[in-house]
Amino acid sequence: MKLDQHLKNKAMDIVNKKHPVVKKDPYYPVYHIAPPVGLINDPNGWIQWKGTYHLFYQWMPFETGHGAKFWGHVSSKDLINWKDEPIALAPSNWFDKDGCYSGSAISFEDELLLYYTGNVKNNNIRESYQCLAVSKDGRYFEKKGVQIEVPQGYTAHFRDPKVWKEDEQFYMVIGAQNELKEGSVVWFTSNDLKEWQFGGTLATGFGYMWECPDFFSLNGKDILLFSPQGLSASGIHYRNIHQTGYVAGKWDKETNQFTHGEFSELDKGFEFYAPQTTLDENGRRLLFGWMGVPDQNEQLHPTIQHGWLHQLTVPRELILKGGHIYQKPVEELKQLRQNQLQRLELGADDLWEGQIPRASEFILNVRGQNSNILINLFGFLKFKYDSVQRSIQLVRPRMEGTGVEERVALIDQVSEIRCLIDHSSVEVFINEGEIVFTSRIFADPDNYTMSLQASGELTVWELGKM
Ligand code: FRU
Secondary structure (H helix, E strand, O other), rough: OOOOHHHHHHHHHHHHHHHHHHHOOOOOOOOOOOOOOOEEEEEEEEEOOOEEEEEEEEEEEOOOOOOEEEEEEEEEOOOOOOEOOOOOOOOOOOOOOOOEEEEEEEEEEEEEEEEEEEEEOOOOOEEEEEEEEEOOOOOOOOEEEEEEOOOEEEEEEEEEEEEEEEEEEEEEEEEEEEEEOOEEEEEEEEEOOOEEEEEEEEOOOOOEEEEEEEEEOOOOEEEEEEEEEOOOOOOOOOOOOOOEEEEEEEOOOOOOEEEOOOOOOOOOOOOOEEEEEEEOOOOOEEEEEEEEOOOHHHHHHHHHHHEEEEEOOOEEEEEEEEEEEEEEEEEEHHHHHHEEEEEEEEEEOOOEEEOOEEEEEEEEEEEEOOOOEEEOOOOEEEEEEEOOOEEEEEEEEOOOOOHHHHEEEEOOOOEEEEEEEEEEEEEEEOOOOEEEEEEEEEOOOOOOOEEEEEEEEEEEEEEEOO
């Protein structure tokens, strides 16, 4: 049997054997995408194709660690119910034998094309190839091999192609490290998706490597979204090991000048990285992120005892207001609301204490501008808004076992807090996504308590699929 099929069968054998154990983990999500077994990282190949949403993901089926990645694949008609599809890519060729690394999808002449990075390590020397795989039915993919090699001036840290079409021309951005060991994003262009011309550096300037670039236009601005590595923490900024953020501006392709503003973090939570967007058939710019961070203490995540590690975020719609990206859970997610459990009005300093399911959503519509807000979730996560400092703080116990860790964001006013909870994760959207905190929460699975002190209207729903 060919190696490709052998690897895919071996991965499916493990899924069939171990998924029942994985699913029993009280930390396993019910409405987020998580690995059937093993480790998940970046969302890949995110596209709506012929009416159906397709999402691929970096996947290590054989262990809860990194290594020679596969591309897992799920599809959906409604962004709520996801169907498992056959494994799209296995690391079976000389050009991708140490991992079918991240990449993107594009529709072309009735086919679905996947551009991804072939990761190769021989005697610990890294090689990197941008590769193509093609499908007629969106289920089975045929590899077409190497399309682009690393151009002069860059190291083998050259990966994660994101492809798009604009004015009858194709473009690709790739995350890179230049020979000065600076993080960069480079671009290529093509008339026919066959020959690619190197365009040059789109942006560079800080950190030692920029991963998973995405480039798109939002409300008239050109946005470069990427995950830089090597930024040091500075006050309330860059507190995770690696960051994800964006710059907004205008790219003049003729002169290759990308004039843009400052880098801002997209998400202020503990676990968020390597997001990818697509434009769906309704014209929405939709994003999935990885709810994890590379090089984080991942072996301390308790889910590895059940044979799985990490998950993705919910799909979010991006909106640009005043030069700032807002992230909103897609409208479809409201269909997850099964039961409205609470609707109550809290006066100034009122304290509500209750129990909420481990898959739930709450919205607090804040009344008045000057009251503090305190939320305690499952005796684990604390959310604090200080109306004098105008700061929001998210605090949780450190995974290393002692003390707490926190993430902080500054905000002028809090009018709404919307929180999506799914067993071991939380996504907090403030003011319709002006600020978002995405984090894992490994609270005692039998703890359902929540307390909230605020002034406003609180609504709580139980979430689940029909
Ligand atoms: C980001 C990343 C990508 C790479 C992939 C490998 O998390 O390191 O740069 O393609 O993960 O799984």
